[in-house]
Amino acid sequence: MDNLLPEVQEVFRDVFDQPDLVITRESNASTVDDWDSLTHVNLVTALSIKYKIRFALGELEELKNVGDMLDLMRTKLGAK
Amino acid sequence: MQPLNLRAVPLDELLLRRRALRRQLVARTELRDIRIAVLGGTTTNELVDLLEIFLLDGGFRPVFYQSEYGRFYEDAVLEPEVIAEFKPDIVYIHTCVVNIQRLLPVSCKEADFTFAVQAEMNRYRAIWTSLNESVKCQIIQNNFELPFNAILGNLDPVSPGGISRFVNELNREFAIEAAANPRLTLQDLASISARIGLNQWFDPERWFSYKIANTVQGSVAIASSLAALIGAMYGRSRKVLVLDLDNTLWGGVIGDDGPDKILLGRETPISEAYTAFQEYCLSLRERGVLLAVCSKNEEDVAKQGFAHPDSVLKLEHISAFRANWAPKHENILAIAKELNLGVDSFVFVDDNPAERAIVEAQLPEVAVPNVGNEVTKYASIIESARYFELLSLGKEDLSRAKLYQENAQRANLEQKFADYGEYLDSLEMTAEIRVFNDTYVERIAQLTNKSNQFNLTTRRYTLAEIEALVHDRSYIGVYGRLTDRFGDNGLVSVVLGRLDGHLLHFDLWLMSCRVLKREMEIAMLDSIVERAKERHIQALAGYFLPTTKNGMVADHYEKLGFSLQSKDKATGATIWSLDITNYAARSRHIRIPEPVHG
Numbered sequence: 001m002d003n004l005l006p007e008v009q010e011v012f013r014d015v016f017d018q019p020d021l022v023i024t025r026e027s028n029a030s031t032v033d034d035w036d037s038l039t040h041v042n043l044v045t046a047l048s049i050k051y052k053i054r055f056a057l058g059e060l061e062e063l064k065n066v067g068d069m070l071d072l073m074r075t076k077l078g079a080k
Numbered sequence: 081m082q083p084l085n086l087r088a089v090p091l092d093e094l095l096l097r098r099r100a101l102r103r104q105l106v107a108r109t110e111l112r113d114i115r116i117a118v119l120g121g122t123t124t125n126e127l128v129d130l131l132e133i134f135l136l137d138g139g140f141r142p143v144f145y146q147s148e149y150g151r152f153y154e155d156a157v158l159e160p161e162v163i164a165e166f167k168p169d170i171v172y173i174h175t176c177v178v179n180i181q182r183l184l185p186v187s188c189k190e191a192d193f194t195f196a197v198q199a200e201m202n203r204y205r206a207i208w209t210s211l212n213e214s215v216k217c218q219i220i221q222n223n224f225e226l227p228f229n230a231i232l233g234n235l236d237p238v239s240p241g242g243i244s245r246f247v248n249e250l251n252r253e254f255a256i257e258a259a260a261n262p263r264l265t266l267q268d269l270a271s272i273s274a275r276i277g278l279n280q281w282f283d284p285e286r287w288f289s290y291k292i293a294n295t296v297q298g299s300v301a302i303a304s305s306l307a308a309l310i311g312a313m314y315g316r317s318r319k320v321l322v323l324d325l326d327n328t329l330w331g332g333v334i335g336d337d338g339p340d341k342i343l344l345g346r347e348t349p350i351s352e353a354y355t356a357f358q359e360y361c362l363s364l365r366e367r368g369v370l371l372a373v374c375s376k377n378e379e380d381v382a383k384q385g386f387a388h389p390d391s392v393l394k395l396e397h398i399s400a401f402r403a404n405w406a407p408k409h410e411n412i413l414a415i416a417k418e419l420n421l422g423v424d425s426f427v428f429v430d431d432n433p434a435e436r437a438i439v440e441a442q443l444p445e446v447a448v449p450n451v452g453n454e455v456t457k458y459a460s461i462i463e464s465a466r467y468f469e470l471l472s473l474g475k476e477d478l479s480r481a482k483l484y485q486e487n488a489q490r491a492n493l494e495q496k497f498a499d500y501g502e503y504l505d506s507l508e509m510t511a512e513i514r515v516f517n518d519t520y521v522e523r524i525a526q527l528t529n530k531s532n533q534f535n536l537t538t539r540r541y542t543l544a545e546i547e548a549l550v551h552d553r554s555y556i557g558v559y560g561r562l563t564d565r566f567g568d569n570g571l572v573s574v575v576l577g578r579l580d581g582h583l584l585h586f587d588l589w590l591m592s593c594r595v596l597k598r599e600m601e602i603a604m605l606d607s608i609v610e611r612a613k614e615r616h617i618q619a620l621a622g623y624f625l626p627t628t629k630n631g632m633v634a635d636h637y638e639k640l641g642f643s644l645q646s647k648d649k650a651t652g653a654t655i656w657s658l659d660i661t662n663y664a665a666r667s668r669h670i671r672i673p674e675p676v677h678g
Contacts, residue, residue, distance in 0.1 A: 014099075
């Protein structure tokens, strides 16, 4: 389960097409190049498909950084 | 690098690796530039991202313009000049059921319903008319999917207040408009969404969050269908279905089991399934797809299968037949040569994965769908790849299979004559060669986009451009139709000359390969010279721009007696010239009746 950060980092690398991108729990839209509202849709869609999870309306707006997102994903994956 | 067959790539990989795939595909050479304006009722970025890689995979290098979300009407009707400035080849209007401006109460009357449908139609007619007048390019408009909530249930498509009924009626009106307007091409979103299923199509969360009305599966399906449609506009649809025999067209192995024991007919479920697949193949042939056989068999044994009383397909339906023990890719090349078509217009269907693999490896341009080995799945797998997408069912398409058949008869006849001229005379050819007119603009534009081999400059023209040339006095555009004793070959040749003082430059000279070696090019030259002289032209300038496909016409102008003026060492392009002040008509084997007008 706690390979989630490196796994999600791979998703980020694929979606943003930046093979050397390093993601930490503190990363957010302002620290990752090209993370705008359009690529955000691609990212969320890719994560939803890969992990077969759904983000409910409003859930994503409350997240401050990647760490928050990982915690939310863990909750969803644990509940499956 | 070769096409990737994106339609077979799993969804998660497509999404995760989209940018990497794009990078790979952009590196391919020979991509055709295309400019597409997307006017969306929803946020179209995801759709456009996916469309881009599907188009790249299909041999295009697209550049996009996108309207802001929901501004399709304003952009098209109020500010069409912004779109015109982008100079699109295609405008795609992507609207969904959420964009329907309809506020009818459930209790409304028939008259209210009719009025509301017409009001909505007027909105779309205004969009199409404005684009037609200001942008002058091909328009693709999708129809509508059924609504997410049909609150009247089974009454929804019945009652004037039902949204389903409203959608069905709009879709009917859209179809009528598209049938009447060759500039307007319909994309059948109603069917695309139904195939996925409305519950897997709509995603309210994405709608509320991003203003994307459908799931990402939906976006992939829309992009894939749109890429096939655009390919069809540029003549990239496939034309030939090459079929294996044993366990593909019938059950069993004819060489082992004998012609009486192959599984066909209505007696068992398996027999019925093979018969159904044959019926599917025959229906493709009836709409213009050529059928060919490529089988590892003894030829006479293989042919006995078609004499089976329950065989829906008969030998006469097969345009090229290769049954022997040579490798299949070699036979497919031989079929291509016989039919005079490139293997990039072929689809190969075989139940044997080893045969599919060798053809795929040796002839990467051939489409080789993974049809598996269950006959019940063959047709739907072939269908899902949209290989044979078409824009209209012209008489051309319906009779194409017959035309090629007649060609085969001609080839048989050819062998009996010692003198080729005598053979040509025996064909009793008559040509109609006239200047461009409104009746044929569509076919002319179509030919400029799909002729690759006998095409001196490979310049593509849109319908709008050809329409403009009809009345442009600075051009002489001539088309040729050829009829012979076996039938009408249709409109087969187009020559476009540009006036420049006493000189006429050939911007375009093309011909359908179905009339190769018929001296049609000589008849075309006679005719264009006659018209050129009326306009005081003294010399003709011909241009040959080489591509990977038009090698056959490298000596076209030389054969017509033009002299070489220059050759570009880097590209191989040549320029030719012919003095026509003393030109005498040369056509000997084709009769050209005097036109009544023009």
